[in-house]
Amino acid sequence: MAGPVSSIAYVPLHEVLPPGFARAEGRLREIGSKLERHHSADRVSWHWYPEPLDASQRILVRVTITLYNTRDDWLELTLYLAGREDGHLVVESAVEVACWCEENHNMHPVRDFGRDVEDDFELADAFAAGAKMLTAVLNEGPFEPQPWRVAAGLPIRPG
Numbered sequence: 293m294a295g296p297v298s299s300i301a302y303v304p305l306h307e308v309l310p311p312g313f314a315r316a317e318g319r320l321r322e323i324g325s326k327l328e329r330h331h332s333a334d335r336v337s338w339h340w341y342p343e344p345l346d347a348s349q350r351i352l353v354r355v356t357i358t359l360y361n362t363r364d365d366w367l368e369l370t371l372y373l374a375g376r377e378d379g380h381l382v383v384e385s386a387v388e389v390a391c392w393c394e395e396n397h398n399m400h401p402v403r404d405f406g407r408d409v410e411d412d413f414e415l416a417d418a419f420a421a422g423a424k425m426l427t428a429v430l431n432e433g434p435f436e437p438q439p440w441r442v443a444a445g446l447p448i449r450p451g
């Protein structure tokens with residue numbers, strides 16, 4: 293894992309994008325920098341993964357935007373590209389909250405988006421769609437995890 297860096301400008305996309313997807317680099321940078329410059333995105337970290345983590349789905353690059361974080365609770369937005377065994381890529385984005393179930397699951401996605409892509413055009417379009425979902429949250433909130441858990445029917449944080 294490499295990073296964190298605060299901007300996609302510092303992510304060596306040419307090292308992480310597989311052949312056949314490299315031409316999406318310019319649009320990914322445009323979309324990523326627009327997202328990270330949103331006035332509600334104060335805590336932005338980009339990571340990239342030069343080495344495979346896992347054979348079945350390998351994360352290539354990921355951005356995390358932290359909207360809320362205390363010692364025991366948090367709300368994060370994430371957008372990432374992962375490579376699959378069949379050579380396709382998948383773009384996923386999610387709103388994630390800390391788990392307050394009796395059994396600890398660590399995290400729950402309360403809104404998510406995912407799309408498989410086969411070429412650089414589809415990659416850029418899916419990345420834009422994933423970023424759009426997160427931008428809607430940055431525009432409107434909620435900026436605390438509890439209302440998201442209530443809306444998703446998850447156990448709420450006591451107190």
Ligand SMILES: [Zn+2]
Pocket residue numbers: 391392393395396397398399400
């Ligand atoms: Zn849980």
